[in-house]
Amino acid sequence: MVLMNVPVGEAKPGETAPRRNYKFKNAAVTKPKGYSCSTVYEFFNEAVSKHGKNRPCQGWRDLIDIHVETKKVTKIIDGEKVSVDKKWFFYEKSDYQYISFGELQKTINYYGKGLLKIGLSPSAENKLHLFASTSPYWMRTFLAAQTQSIPVVTAYDSLGEEGLTHSFVQTGSTTIFTDNDLLVKLINPLKKATEVKYIIHSENLDPNDKRSDGSLYKNAVKAIEEIKKIRPEIKFYSLNEVIKLGQDNDATIDVHPPKPEDLSCIMYTSGSTGVPKGVVLSHENVVAAIGGVGGNIPDTLIGTRDRVIAFLPLAHIFELVFEMLVFYWGGIAGYANVKTLTDASCRNCEGDMKCFKPTIMVGVAAVWEAVKKGIISQIEKQPSTTQKVFWAAYNAKIASKKYYIPFVPSLIDTLIFKKIKQATGGQLRLVLNGGSPINSETQRFITNTIAKMLIGYGLTETCANTCVLTPELYEYDVAGSLVASVTVKLVDVPEAGYYAKNDQGEVLISGLPVMKEYYKNPEETKKAFEYEKGWFSTGDIGEWTSSGALKIIDRRKNLVKTQNGEYIALEKLESIYRSNKYVLNICCYADENKVKPVGIVLPNEAQVKELIFDLGLDKKAKKADDVEIAHYLHDKKLRRELTKSILETGKTGGLTGIELILGIVLVDEEWTPESGFVTSAQKLQRKKILASAKEEVDKLYDDNEANTTSCKP
Template identity: 35%
Template sequence: MWKRQLANVPLPSDPTIRRSFLSPDELLTRPAGDEVLVVGDIFPYCARRYGDKVACSYRDVVDVVEERKVVKDSDGMEEEKVWKYFTLSDPIPVTFNTLASTVSHLTSSLLHLGFTDPALPIPSRPRVSIYADTSLRWQLMAQSFARLGHTITTAYTTLGEEGLLRSWQEPDVRMCFCGEGQVGMVAEVLDRAEKVRWIVYDGEERADKVSGSSQVSAWLCELLELGKSNPTKPEDLGPKPTEDDVFCIMYTSGSTGPPKGVILTNRNIISSLAGSTKLWGSLFDPKNDLLLAFLPLSHILEQFLEYTFYLVGVPLGYATVKTLLDDSVRGCKGDFAVYKPTLIAGVPAIYEMIRKGIVKKIHEAGPVVGTIFSLAVKGKQTLPWPISAVIDTVLFARVKAATGGRLRTAVTGGGAISKETQLFLSTVLAPMMQGYGLTETCGMTAITRPESWLPGSVGVLGPSTECKLQDVPDLGYINANKLPQGEIWLRGPNVFKGYLGMEELTRESFTEDGWFKTGDIGQWEPNGTLTIIDRIKHLVKLQNGEYIALDKVESVYKATDVVMMLCIAAPPSADRPIAIIYPHEGNLRNHLKAAGLPDDGTPAEWASDEKVKKYILGQMLQTAKKGGLGKMEMIRDVIVTKEEWSPDNGLLTPAMKLARPAISKAYEKEIKAS
């Protein structure tokens, strides 16, 4: 039956519009009937349904170990650095009932302190900022604010002083909840943030850091105790938020310019969850599955996934990027080994690093191991069961053990991932499901289901969304093509209402009949799934008049083992593009050694070493041919950068996406000279 059913079906009234096969007649708006209408209903509903079952677990930091190491900088100079490692406790379980009661205590304390005035209508209640790393406490505070009708705004913890200040001033924030690691930054900007009068901080008590004559500061633990001592009744909280009240102003990552504040109502979020629970809810078992939660909650992907799995009763394990692996902690096991998750979510940059890390270890094990491993990868992809199962158990066991040994699904979102990486990790680790979820659609536009898995495809539309591909004839993307193509337009209750303070951009982003113009180019596959093939803003015209798609080209070149990070550039006068790259040091050294070239250089030396640059160019061109790129998409030159790209130096966004304007500006001289 499934094979005959298109994943996304055309509407009889207008075949250019498609909906999920799960909701062809109407778009879903509620995941649990009238029981969950606003975000603040989620934890009370889960408590009623799941009671004392474990909702999530977290690990406390019990010690910090400092180690001094001598390392080489990008110029090859030795310097001593202090590395901090955490010793963590065993997982501490938290039940659904405890989540709900904790939120009740926190709402009571905010009311008792005088921050929340129950007499104020919901839209007039002050906005709050959450500036903290992903943790259970992040969610508890978000749920508390949601229950009281305070709109939350998000801030990535990688923001500097000016970024944090802007994230407070633009949405007119009055309170900030900050994590322990962010207290220092908050203290630095408080004097310039005249309207931020309330600070709630996590971690050890540090009132002296954030106290001032015009601020009221409270330690989260004290806040919780205050609420327990001063309980309130639901009627004491004033009017309940409605579906049309704003839950969150979430900022985009800023990959193409300044971050935009996306206004998301309760209806938007809840409709998104109605779609995700319908699409994925039946695929996971609360008794056996666990989601490892470590992506930033300031990013829509993590927030959307956590709410989805809370609603379907699948427990979460809160972790951090710094403590995932055993060698990243001291005196304890890493989060993968302790939690043994069955589901993880990541962005393409993370998965590319995982794949290249595996490749590095295989290369270092010698040519025999490398040959066996390569044959095993091909064998599992082509040979029938039970032979493929034996290969999986015997040869890929160590790879799987690194993530706890139980992983059965990996989700990727937030950008395009190379097909090679998706196939590789799906073979040696776990099936990788690609999603397509913009901040503007609350993370739920489309996501792969196992039955319709197709490399490169983003799968099935969320049952709360409808989609049409609008012809872009100038670029050759039209519905009349063999596979229908066009700009992705989206409509549904999960689509945002507008950008904060950007009325003109909001008007430009929507049609009169409510379609949101994403700027992404999509394609309907024969099985009905959706594939993202381009982005209009990232289409550039070469000297000969032909267009190339930067995102598409980059997704292919990313598979080059010797490249860690890359950005494709094509100046107007260029006949072919160039690549700006930062090398994968371990893999490049292995390759140079095998090629008989000196392998003891540094990124700074490689940046001016023509032989190394020529070698990297050759490797990238091999990848391009293997990936089926056309003649005009073959790079003509490589710029090797001296420093690694990161949010700290502005070359990556907080969501680990390319900051194209910053990269182009930083290497403008090299681009012009190439």
């Protein structure tokens, strides 16, 4: 049997032997295969040369209009039923339009020269801050800055005022690129970010812009007026104006290529555990990262025929590196928005998936869980015969693949799963999960109904490099093969019972993609490399499996010691409980003075409505859709039934003893980056979630103790 990752040295006390991918055991790679580049600037130019200037590389849709519908909904406020207005937004978009490698190369060169023309200089002192949503304009700004050795700073478009201000002030950014609708979020931070001189907005300001009844134009103009009141010296430009300035001065302004060791970007973490940290990434870090993942995924698997739908935040290292890889493979990145992926929120047009027809889709665990539950919800609405046919076909496909029975999987796809595949555009070949672990049953379901799911594991600090699970050595429930650019070892975590002698421990990573430091944060930098110089401590607990794969089993900072002295891994619990059909999302909380955890649950509305209706709790409802969930969040019978179902999911997923939740609290606030309950990378903001439900959680614990006490003789 071929081991995915093989030892490349001797084990030391308290450590496993360091390992590398079996294909790269002699040396880790430092750049993409077949490329000689050492900087992002050189990499893109080399990609243009390899794939040709006429090949399309980016696609996008223009926003034609936003249609608003207002509906009455009932909410429980201070225990009273209140009817309130809720606005629903529907988006009308154009068809996809495309730009070629050659056109993009010309555009970013003009753009870079335009940056110098407005006043920036090719220096690490002139940082360009990207505070915008994922779009071709984000990527063009990033690449343009690289042509002039101007470092980029990235921040999530949903980052709160405090974190955004911190990133502006700490880096001393002189220029901000943002979307027109985000200009309003700059007003307060700019009171403290005094070094900002220029703001570039993504769209022109056009008085004839009638979208959303002209509010897009009016709101942007109003925000600029407010900024000018507090910072009259700041100059504003549209992206097109800066590009035009560069084009007009093309002959008189040179490019200033960076050196490999120069700063490419400072990427701020999402701040799920405190103030966001700025990860310092050099050009050679980024180039090595492209080579690392590219070494695991050859161009025979992904190449020029592929269309990758891009909707995750580009401020997340996972998305940034993957879009760089699309350039490497010569594919097309089709930009999309999470709100318009499907037809549901579109008007007079198809959703992005159907319109673009991607062959590859990258998502996070929360996306794939929602997709799975959506499919199952639709199946359960069908007649019992149809349901039986679906699950029989599903199990038959799994069995035929296990026993290598040809033709059966493709036949089942054509006859049974065709409609599911059509909803994603009908051409998906591969999907990729990253950002957080995914339940193995969800991985199996997506793989067998839509497309084979690859798994990626990495961190901002390692430039998204650690593992990629590829079809070559495919397993469920593992992170997979180490990428070609890193070396990994596991070290003891004695307080939690993880020891290297058992092939378990904290994951430590070395290699060229690993950052050198956190920006102006020597204390956190020291902690990150405290165990051994050159080895980044991830905080993740890993395990080498019998096949040599790396499996992530815990998160050190989310290990909670309970009253009886045992540790609970919250993320492990959540990844399993989240697969329950009634759960849209869940945050597990374990009080250190209690024995068991509880679950704060955001309910899957469609399924919970069905349950409320089936239980007969809503006497007025004639059908499940008539049920208002908000009325039943505190209903004991509903909570009891949901807890019972969620516990069954936990037991099926292998949870036992103190890992089984005591009970649940139901919440109805949306967990979105906008609400602040999750980051843009969909990581839980635990403190905020707990604070919003603390009273209910305390009551749940108190009621349980009261019941336990009353049962004692």
